[in-house]
Amino acid sequence: MEAGYGAVRVLHGVSIEIHEGETVVLLGTNGNGKSTLMKCIMGIVRPDAGEIVLETDGRRTNLVGRSPEEIVNLGIALVPEGRRLFPVLTVEENLRLGAYRRAARPDLERNLAFCFEAFPVLRERQRQLAGSMSGGEQQMLAVARALMSNPRILLIDEPSVGLAPILVSRVIAKIRELKEIYQLTVLMAEQNFNQATKIADRGYIIVHGQIEFEGHSTRELTEHALVKKYYLGV
Amino acid sequence: MFSFHLLLNVIVAGILLGGFYAAVSLGITLAFGLLNVVNIAHPAFVILGSYAAFVVNSRFGLDPILAGLLFMPVFFLLGIGVYRIYYASFEKRAEESLRGLVFFFGIIFIIEVSLSLQYGVDYRSVHAAYVGDSFRLGPIELAFRLAIPCAMALVLTLALHLFLSRTFYGRAVKAVSQDHLALRLMGADPVRIKGLAFGIAIATASLAGALLIMIGPVEPSIGREYIGRVFAIAVLGGMGSIGGTLVAALILGVLESLTSTFYGPSWALAVSFGILLLVLAVRPSGLVGRAG
Ligand SMILES: Nc1ncnc2c1ncn2[C@@H]1O[C@H](COP(=O)(O)OP(=O)(O)OP(=O)(O)O)[C@@H](O)[C@H]1O
Ligand SMILES: [Mg+2]
Numbered sequence: 001m002e003a004g005y006g007a008v009r010v011l012h013g014v015s016i017e018i019h020e021g022e023t024v025v026l027l028g029t030n031g032n033g034k035s036t037l038m039k040c041i042m043g044i045v046r047p048d049a050g051e052i053v054l055e056t057d058g059r060r061t062n063l064v065g066r067s068p069e070e071i072v073n074l075g076i077a078l079v080p081e082g083r084r085l086f087p088v089l090t091v092e093e094n095l096r097l098g099a100y101r102r103a104a105r106p107d108l109e110r111n112l113a114f115c116f117e118a119f120p121v122l123r124e125r126q127r128q129l130a131g132s133m134s135g136g137e138q139q140m141l142a143v144a145r146a147l148m149s150n151p152r153i154l155l156i157d158e159p160s161v162g163l164a165p166i167l168v169s170r171v172i173a174k175i176r177e178l179k180e181i182y183q184l185t186v187l188m189a190e191q192n193f194n195q196a197t198k199i200a201d202r203g204y205i206i207v208h209g210q211i212e213f214e215g216h217s218t219r220e221l222t223e224h225a226l227v228k229k230y231y232l233g234v
Numbered sequence: 235m236f237s238f239h240l241l242l243n244v245i246v247a248g249i250l251l252g253g254f255y256a257a258v259s260l261g262i263t264l265a266f267g268l269l270n271v272v273n274i275a276h277p278a279f280v281i282l283g284s285y286a287a288f289v290v291n292s293r294f295g296l297d298p299i300l301a302g303l304l305f306m307p308v309f310f311l312l313g314i315g316v317y318r319i320y321y322a323s324f325e326k327r328a329e330e331s332l333r334g335l336v337f338f339f340g341i342i343f344i345i346e347v348s349l350s351l352q353y354g355v356d357y358r359s360v361h362a363a364y365v366g367d368s369f370r371l372g373p374i375e376l377a378f379r380l381a382i383p384c385a386m387a388l389v390l391t392l393a394l395h396l397f398l399s400r401t402f403y404g405r406a407v408k409a410v411s412q413d414h415l416a417l418r419l420m421g422a423d424p425v426r427i428k429g430l431a432f433g434i435a436i437a438t439a440s441l442a443g444a445l446l447i448m449i450g451p452v453e454p455s456i457g458r459e460y461i462g463r464v465f466a467i468a469v470l471g472g473m474g475s476i477g478g479t480l481v482a483a484l485i486l487g488v489l490e491s492l493t494s495t496f497y498g499p500s501w502a503l504a505v506s507f508g509i510l511l512l513v514l515a516v517r518p519s520g521l522v523g524r525a526g
Contacts, residue, residue: 042419072421084416086409097405101421105402149421 001050003040010036011047011209018153023179023186025196025203027221029230033209034189035081038157041187042078043068056152073101077151081158083142087131091122091141094130098148107150115144118178136167143171147178153185160192168195175199193231197221239373244495245488246374252487253384254449256391256480257442258460259467261435264394266465267474269428269435270411271320272334275341277457277464279436282345283309283443284452285353291360298360299386302444306437313436316341317429342457349454357451365448383445388480390441395476397434407431408474459503466506470513472520481521485509 003011010033018024028034039045041052043066052063054074063071086094095115099108116123119140125133130141139159146154156175160168176199179186190196196203197218205213205226215221258280265273286308287301296304320337324330368377398404406422407430414424446452467486471478486506494502513520 044415044418067423068415068418069421069423072419078419080416080419084413084419086412086416088412089405089409093405093408096402097409097417097420097422100402100406145420 001037001040001047001052003036003045003047003050005036005045009209011040013050014206014209014211015050016204016211018185018187020185021183022201023176023188023199025200025221026187026189026206027191027193027196027203027227027231028189028206029191032206034206035157036209037206038078038080038155038187038189041071041155042076043071054153072149073103075103075150075152077146077149077154079142079146079154079156079159081161083138085130085138085141085145088129090127091130091133092126094141094145095122095126095148098145099150101149104148104150108148111148111150114181115147118174119144135162136164136171139163139167139171140174143175143178147182151182151184153187154179156186156188158189158191160190160195168192169198172196172199191231193221193227240495242373243375244491246376247380248488248491249484250376250380250384250487251491252484253387253480254380254442254445255463255467255487256483257383257387257438257445259464259471259479259483260390260394260476261438261442262464262468263471263474263476263479264407264431264435264438267468267471267479268407268411269431271317271325271330271428271432273338273432273435274335274461275338275345276435276439277460278342278345279309279312279439280443280446280460281349281452281454281457283440284447285349285358285443285454286440287444287447288353288358288360288452291362295361297362298444298448299382299441302441305440305444309440310433310437313433314429316436317432321425321428346454346457353454355453355455357453358447359451360444360447362448379448383449386441386445387483390438391476391480394434394438398476403427403430462503462510463506466510466513469518470509470520472522475520475522478520478522 001011001014014037026034026037036045040047041063043063047064054061054063061074086097095112096108099105099111121137122141122144125137130138133141143159159171159175163171172195188196200218202216202218203221204211205224213224213226215224221227258277261276262273265271265276283302283305286305287298290296290301291298320334324334324337364378368375398408406417406427409417410424410427417424417427463486467479467482470485471482486509489505490502493505
């Protein structure tokens with residue numbers, strides 16, 4: 001896939017593959033194109049060339065050219081960069097909006113109860129405005145809101161940004177737990193190597209809009225020279 | 235001569251008037267408060283509603299309130315059409331601020347001129363058996379021509395409140411101007427949501443117009459008197475809050491009623507501008523404005 005913004009080229013021949021039930025991490029430092037890749041999958045940025053193919057139940061669907069609404073309706077949810085909650089709606093209203101797509105509506109009450117169980121703080125704060133929550137609470141709300149849409153594939157863009165280390169561990173552990181329960185397929189963009197590899201099955205390293213390395217296991221990722229240089233500072 | 239009895243009746247009249255003001259302002263609360271569409275033509279749509287009620291009332295003798303309700307779907311579609319044009323011409327290109335205002339000025343002009351050409355500039359009114367009647371509640375005298383509009387306005391307020399707080403569309407309407415991309419990530423198309431909400435806003439003008447012509451005679455440019463009022467109410471009500479709009483409308487109604495009784499009717503219009511200035515200076519977020 002090739003993509004960019006106007007004259008700015010960001011992704012150059014990026015190719016990745018995620019299988020059902022996997023948790024794949026997309027590692028890259030600032031400005032390397034992680035969010036752009038996520039936006040392409042969601043139909044927010046239209047790639048200039050290439051394909052994004054969803055294979056479900058033996059059917060192939062090309063996502064390129066589809067609107068974000070259509071892609072959400074195919075069962076893909078994004079926890080976007082910067083969380084993008086509705087700041088002057090309450091926690092509960094944010095969660096209910098997460099279940100906007102038709103396929104998610106019948107399960108709304110069950111999913112809501114589940115989110116409150118998974119994140120008790122959201123239950124306590126359900127009447128509070130989302131914008132007045134702490135950063136960690138907002139990140140949990142963003143993950144919970146995405147789950148409300150009953151996705152089969154969950155894309156998470158840097159869940160660790162702006163969180164204290166203890167909170168990062170907690171959010172990451174929660175994502176793993178939810179993934180198991182919901183039997184999700186997960187693609188997570190991260191810079192926090194140590195945290196991301198706690199839950200990833202394997203991953204890609206993206207540098208200047210190109211896949212520099214594909215690690216078939218977290219061990220392969222850890223041993224890679226780029227990781228040592230950029231993320232582990234060795 | 236000051237008397238408690240007079241004061242009581244003036245306040246009650248103000249509450250009834252305020253209820254009606256809520257009906258006129260709800261469309262502004264939706265469009266301006268929730269969608270960021272500065273529809274200054276809303277009062278003109280209300281006048282259009284008055285004339286729609288007038289026409290079917292004078293031709294077919296249909297009850298004005300019923301006429302107002304019947305025209306709501308037509309106004310709803312009209313609103314969607316107007317929003318589509320507004321979106322394609324201005325909002326899509328992020329040129330809505332000044333040009334959008336000119337667009338709505340144009341609509342005011344078109345509505346006023348068309349009505350004047352078609353029906354002249356004379357005052358028009360509607361007929362219904364109950365319009366001249368009133369009933370007594372203890373020391374209070376209630377005129378039907380004020381009490382019915384107030385009751386209808388309360389029903390409309392409640393319906394909109396339930397729509398916004400209980401339905402998926404309603405919640406999307408509240409969210410759309412906060413983050414339209416995030417709304418797309420929920421699977422909702424912001425342009426459709428805004429079109430729908432704008433359609434509802436204009437549909438309320440149909441009913442509000444019928445209420446207006448029930449309260450008193452209407453001529454094509456009378457809507458101008460309401461521009462200041464509805465914006466004062468929307469701002470005082472906290473921009474986008476349905477409950478806040480009702481409370482603000484009641485406050486304005488009572489203040490206007492007191493002012494016109496004790497200082498003279500010509501001062502009544504000054505009240506809304508006084509409130510507008512005061513709120514903007516002291517508490518820009520309005521009575522029930524949410525932070526953030
Ligand atoms: N809307 C935009 N318009 C123009 N350029 C953009 C836009 N969004 C991103 N870019 C550019 O594209 C490049 C990749 O950005 P992207 O957001 O995908 O990086 P990232 O890997 O997500 O970085 P970070 O870790 O900081 O979030 C950057 O150079 C950025 O400046
Ligand atoms: Mg990013």
